[in-house]
Amino acid sequence: MSATVKALQRFTFSIFFFFLLLNILAVPILISQAPQGSIWHFSSRLVTLWNVLFIPAIIFAFLRVHLFLSQNPKPLLAQWVLLAIGSLLVYVLLVGFPFIRLPGSSSATIIHRIATPNTIFYASNKFIWIGSSQGRVQGPILIYTPRHKDPFKIYPEGVFDPELNTLHILQTGENIPLYDRISSKRPFLLATLWSDLQHFTQRLTPRHPLDGKAILSIVTFVFLLAALLSLMYLTRWLLFNSLLALSLPFISIASIAFLDALGGIPYPEYLPAVLQGGIGVFCFALQIILRPSGKR
């Protein structure tokens, strides 16, 4: 019983810790997308990301608890308790998060300016110079494209979009990507992981409090996480077990995103839930075979 209580304590602390850590890590990214001179603009946007950030937080929390439970000879009770509490927590938070909104300033009312006025910068293989950067609409804009037939282009006005990190030329509608102006392009693997997480969270979020499909998805997802304990007994090499246990939920999330992205191929509506539940059942069955007691 005390092991279950300890596991619960660890679980609660871990969720809080990882959720906080992910929030801290998200802050610089959001500030970098915020308008110039208003770095606190990120706070209202951060809240909207809480539901997505919560998913990896709960995965890491389960993994940390499993590292503890793997030392315990009778972890089953703790697993079932964690399944119940975890499912409830995910359901409540995913239902509740959309209602939390900070009265942040609207992006449209804030001036987004780029670069220091009157300086040349290099992005998208072009040299760009913006004369004045005082208002929302900036100009004149001089663009020089080397080795182009007509290399000099001058436009009267343009608008900077910090989220897409592009310079939108009002006269032509052309969007010039500026991500390589200061090279902080999101790494490909991370960008893919983030979009998969966003997609998965959207699938998991209940449309209304009694959304059966979402509830089933939540329960099967948490069931999968709780069942990952069995992988901790797979070998006596903890690093191997931990990495396998960590990668499985992310592979499952990526698979669901991949299935949805395929679009053209019809598949049963509950297939993602069945996939997660199936892996969970398989892992639980494995746990019976790989009995923890007396192995170490």
Next chain:
Amino acid sequence: MDRDTRSMVLAILGFLGIGALYGFLSAYFSLPVLRVGEYKSLWIFGTAIETFVTHFITLVAAGMILATSLWVEGASLQYSTAEALQQIRRLFFLSLAIACSYGILHEGVLPWAVQMKQSAIRKTQVANELKDKVASAERAKEYSTARIYLEYYLTLFPQDDSARLRLDKIMEKDRKQQEKPSTEPPESPSILKLKELSFQDLQEKAKQYYQIQDFVSTEHFALMALKLKPNHPEMLRLLAASQNALSRIRLTPEQEARRSLFQAKQQGYEYLKQGDSISAYYHFQDLAKQHPKDSEIAKYLQLAYEEVKKKAFFQDEISLVTGSPLASDVFFKNSHREGMEEFLYFSKIVATGPNSYYVLEIEGIGIDSKGKVAYQFKAPFGKFVDHTLLMHCLNRKDPKLSSKPTYIHGDPPVEPSTILPIKLSPQDLVSLARLIHSPQETPFATAVSLLEIFPLAGIEPMPAVHSLLMRFQGPFTCLNVSLLVLILGRLLKSKYYNRPPVITYLLIPFLPVLLTIPLSFYEYELSVFVSILIDKVGVGFLTAGAILLGIQGFILLSILFYGVQSFTRETP
């Protein structure tokens, strides 16, 4: 070295070896044949080293976590605080050694490898462009221009026999087109030794020729003397007397020729006096071909040449260029006149010597305060002379083949339009272009010293500062990551008494891939943080560096604390 350290070093070396092999193989299979042309091996070598150094931290981390979790011996983690600190200290010094090695690789080897890679691309790009230019110049029957480009191409690819044959043909066509073979170079040493004649010398010569009744020579020297002292009575008298005599006598063909020659010399002298040194140069050059032994013509040709060098240069100077361009795609703000912004683009900056810098393909634009184009021009060649860019490129033989800036819009902002004042030196522009397009090529200390040039060129320094700060924090990231993986490896250690089952070794190839994800996230976070510091908060290089150092120090302390805390408790 104890057994544990040896296992760890072997594991790290194993991963580094595999990483180097991967670098070479991936470079070989991703070889952009068209972009690197003849320089394939240079590109492969440079790219392989670049890939290896870029993935160094991941490879080391993979080796470390594998060794500590699988091979390093040790009892369960139930150390006392003192023992834990001792363990951590050992791991810390190992990580520090790895971080130092990374710093040396990153700042010592990587710039060299990137230079090698970029050089292959640049040289091929230049070769392809030169070939295109030769073809288009040949189509336009501008054989002297085609010859310059092809000669430059042959300095890059001396073994290209087909180009050599083509050059011979072009030179033959050029000769036929001009039909004015030159026998003497204008600046031969004999010409340089000549001294200018004074008024007294000219006066003396006029008198001597008058005494022997050589009126043609008298007229010439009297006229020359009068150029120096226009109202000199004796010379006026001698001129009138000689011209009077010439009008009365019938000149022999020889005398007629001499008189024409003197008149031609005077015409050239007039050009010089009016400041039209370019016309004077061509005029005296023609005369020198007809009268190669005339020291006076040689003297004035030399004078004209000295004047020409101040306002123009010759096409064949560019043909002396060897090697790849020093910089490509240089774009900067040149001057800030009242209500006017001038921007210049140089396609390439090349050099023929330590202080002889030339520009290939110049484009310029002036924008007024309303954002309208005030003027726009293009020029094929330019030469740097004392903070000016000379854009009048002369063909030694035919003035018609010379090139000048072409104004597409508006009128030249300054006269003469062929001489453009330039704020920055060519050396600064070369360094600036390299730092913008390939910052890794520039050594760290040089790059830091170059930061002050950015405002002068009207270029945003943030990307360069960002790149430098990321380079600065590289060894610290290596230290933190190495230490963290050593601690994690120790925490997630294998509990096999012997070797684990073979199936578990399947993880080994995936380890670097799996480690790439958190590591790229760590670097991305730092990169974003640096962007905020310099772009949003607006702090300078040194302040941002200090803040970054503080953050990395905080992370290091957290890892050390986590390590000690984990090593002193029973369960992970």
